[in-house]
Amino acid sequence: MEDIKIDKKINIKGLVCPYTFVKAKLAVEDLEVGQTLEILLDYEEASRSIPKSMEDHGQRVLKVEKINDTDWIIQLRKEKE
């Protein structure tokens, strides 16, 4: 599978809702349209809620993956301001 070029990475391990989304959203705001973000997190509920909320806000979720026993990564692309 082709690797996605990531423009920015954030680590929000240790955070719970809604601060997981607050941090993710602020990071997206700092991107230009078309740029990509990778989020590293360990709060399971956010591995479902962040992708859903980001899509509701018009962004594109590229990948959600559990990478080990505790952590997930979410990759997304900014589609709109």
Added chain:
Amino acid sequence: MEFTEDQLQRYSRHIILPEVGGKGQKKILHSKVLIIGAGGLGCPVGYYLAAAGVGTIGMVDNDSVELSNLQRQIAHNTDRLGMLKVDSAKATFEALNPDAKVVGIKERLNKDNIMDFMKDYDIVVDGSDNFPTRYLVNDACVMLRKPLVSGAILRFEGQVTTIVPGEGHCYRCLFEEMPPAGLVPSCQEAGVIGAIPGVVGSLQAIEVFKLILGKGDVLKNTLLIYDALKTTFRRVKVPKNPVCPVCGDNPTITELQDYEAGYCRI
């Protein structure tokens, strides 16, 4: 500017709203709002603006806190009887949120001082209790082209309208001249149920946030009337009057004037 960790927590419920976000919250933090009156309406408006982090809140009032105010003026309290209302409101709002700077203006508005008080603010909120001030504030906002969120309360009723000079109606498009003193309720007729200013002031605060954020539809060309006894909200269309004496095409009022206050102040 970057948010501090405290600000991320304090404003998290704003930031997660699509209509606000970090950018909108920063607009709120940098905004400057002038509130006319630190009474029934000024208290809840100021309370919510301060809670939201409006950076500068000006409040104009030269009255002191009286026991009869406390049934509805929620920024004041029993320990503050006799204190200037603007000082009491400043203490309450700055204790709620250190991001909000409250500037108390201990003056009565008149035609010679109002422009100077307004010039540094982005938005004006009218929570005054008398018609001379209401007309003076309207005329000054039209002349300075400042958005004005006007509220009024009496008994079980409240009214809200938002004036965006150059875009919509103004207060004189709605009521061209001040009503004669005999048509205005006298003191013993002018009761108000304590939570009415809470409803109307909250509506005014929301109008202010929409103006700051540039989101949603404000009450432009519209008067919203709340009837608490019937529990109804009614929207009345108020077209801009092309021959309005202050905001019309050929205005006849081009300078501010002071009006006689032959009314009871509620």
